[in-house]
Amino acid sequence: MNKNICVIGAGYVGLVTAACLANFGHNVFVVEKDPTKRQSLIAGWLPFYEPGLAELVGDGMEAARLSFFGTVEEATLQAKGCEFFFVCVGTPAGSDGSCDTSMVEAAAHDVALFSRPDAICVLKSTVPVGTARLISGQNPQLVVVNNPEFLKEGDAIADFVKPERVVLGGSREACERVQKIYGPLVRNDHKFFLVSHETAELSKLASNLALASRVSLINQIGRLSQALGASIRDVSAIMRTDSRIGTRYLFASLGFGGSCFPKDVLSFVRQCELHGVDPAFARSVIHFNESQKLLFIEDILKNVPKKGHIALLGTAFKPNTDDIRDSPSLAITNTLAHSGYEIKAYDPKSNAHFFNWIMEHKIPNVDCYDVMQSAVEGASAVVIVTEWQEFRGIDLAMLHSLTAENCRLYDGKNIFSRSEAEAAGFIYMGTG
Numbered sequence: 564m565n566k567n568i569c570v571i572g573a574g575y576v577g578l579v580t581a582a583c584l585a586n587f588g589h590n591v592f593v594v595e596k597d598p599t600k601r602q603s604l605i606a607g608w609l610p611f612y613e614p615g616l617a618e619l620v621g622d623g624m625e626a627a628r629l630s631f632f633g634t635v636e637e638a639t640l641q642a643k644g645c646e647f648f649f650v651c652v653g654t655p656a657g658s659d660g661s662c663d664t665s666m667v668e669a670a671a672h673d674v675a676l677f678s679r680p681d682a683i684c685v686l687k688s689t690v691p692v693g694t695a696r697l698i699s700g701q702n703p704q705l706v707v708v709n710n711p712e713f714l715k716e717g718d719a720i721a722d723f724v725k726p727e728r729v730v731l732g733g734s735r736e737a738c739e740r741v742q743k744i745y746g747p748l749v750r751n752d753h754k755f756f757l758v759s760h761e762t763a764e765l766s767k768l769a770s771n772l773a774l775a776s777r778v779s780l781i782n783q784i785g786r787l788s789q790a791l792g793a794s795i796r797d798v799s800a801i802m803r804t805d806s807r808i809g810t811r812y813l814f815a816s817l818g819f820g821g822s823c824f825p826k827d828v829l830s831f832v833r834q835c836e837l838h839g840v841d842p843a844f845a846r847s848v849i850h851f852n853e854s855q856k857l858l859f860i861e862d863i864l865k866n867v868p869k870k871g872h873i874a875l876l877g878t879a880f881k882p883n884t885d886d887i888r889d890s891p892s893l894a895i896t897n898t899l900a901h902s903g904y905e906i907k908a909y910d911p912k913s914n915a916h917f918f919n920w921i922m923e924h925k926i927p928n929v930d931c932y933d934v935m936q937s938a939v940e941g942a943s944a945v946v947i948v949t950e951w952q953e954f955r956g957i958d959l960a961m962l963h964s965l966t967a968e969n970c971r972l973y974d975g976k977n978i979f980s981r982s983e984a985e986a987a988g989f990i991y992m993g994t995g
């Protein structure tokens with residue numbers, strides 16, 4: 564039966580959750596305390612880009628199953644009571660890996676104040692281990708269930724409607740009630756894990772550590788591959804045929820970015836430190852990743868003259884998103900711009916965020932372009948950071964014809980082979 568559900572926080576996870584649940588027939592009451600963001604959502608404008616989400620939000624609003632409010636109190640009044648409250652607010656990270664859970668705590672407090680007695684507070688935000696128990700302690704009358712989110716940006720809707728697993732942490736009875744929400748989505752019972760709060764909380768951090776460490780693993784192999792003159796594309800392809808190794812997250816790159824991997828691996832390190840466990844492995848994943856982002860810089864400083872400019876293709880941390888958080892493009896831009904290079908950046912979706920970042924950090928010598936060709940024209944080096952389809956389809960000979968003499972192509976996602984880039988006239992460097 565369709566339920567009244569309150570989703571707190573219209574950020575990335577909250578909006579995807581709300582739109583998908585509304586599309587699924589539930590009445591969803593979204594609480595977004597930022598009035599500007601709320602008004603834009605009501606006007607049909609999304610604060611970030613995610614394929615298919617604007618349409619889904621529009622459908623939900625048109626069907627009157629998705630509405631936006633400023634407070635939990637307003638939402639529950641309108642709903643005349645909600646059975647589930649999905650908490651999807653941010654947990655900003657400190658540089659030591661600690662997470663600020665104050666927004667989660669405040670949301671849970673509101674739920675405790677304004678919900679009916681049988682309501683369940685579902686924690687979707689990624690939280691440090693121990694948060695659900697902390698919240699239960701602060702609000703003894705509240706039933707809390709963890710439901711960590713495994714959405715990938717760019718694929719979020721597909722990930723929500725076809726999850727590989729649903730993790731629920733808390734009492735068996737409460738978890739089974741939340742399971743019913745997902746039941747029609749996940750018909751295979753084996754995909755449900757009904758576990759303790761701690762297991763659910765740790766499973767999210769552990770999954771992201773595992774994926775992030777695979778990226779660092781292949782990048783480590785890539786560096787040796789480069790030194791030996793071997794091909795990381797082929798080494799990776801060979802490794803991926805081994806079913807014990809698996810096929811995914813083994814593509815060499817300039818390192819992982821985004822809102823989750825860097826933050827969650829750091830949070831894992833922090834949890835180890837707090838519980839007297841040596842975090843050496845997880846720490847090395849972060850450390851290695853930071854140095855990977857700088858892979859091209861030394862070569863550029865040595866070989867690219869400062870009189871030309873550098874064309875930066877892609878500033879988002881991955882394709883199909885406008886998210887630039889922890890993208891390798893930021894480390895590259897920061898170092899090169901401060902070393903005196905002029906940078907002309909182009910991204911199909913994230914120019915606005917990148918421009919704001921440049922302004923906020925007062926980075927000199929950087930311009931953003933709406934058309935790729937304008938960024939590339941006359942460039943002494945082209946640096947590809949993001950593997951957008953638009954870049955994969957580039958005619959390299961045409962690209963080369965736009966650039967300055969002796970242009971170097973730095974391919975941060977190995978989307979081209981050395982031979983095809985050299986045949987087009989580029990001096991080529993990939994990541995391995």
Ligand code: UDX
Pocket residue numbers: 712713714715716717771774778811812813814815816817818819820821822823824880881
């Ligand atoms: C990740 C998790 O996949 C998701 O389950 C979790 O809920 C949120 O964090 P996301 O950050 O959206 O999702 O991106 P993902 O597609 O996992 O990629 C993360 C980073 O790793 C990107 O910077 C990507 O470019 C990089 N990556 C990924 C590689 O460099 N090589 C690979 O082979 C795969």
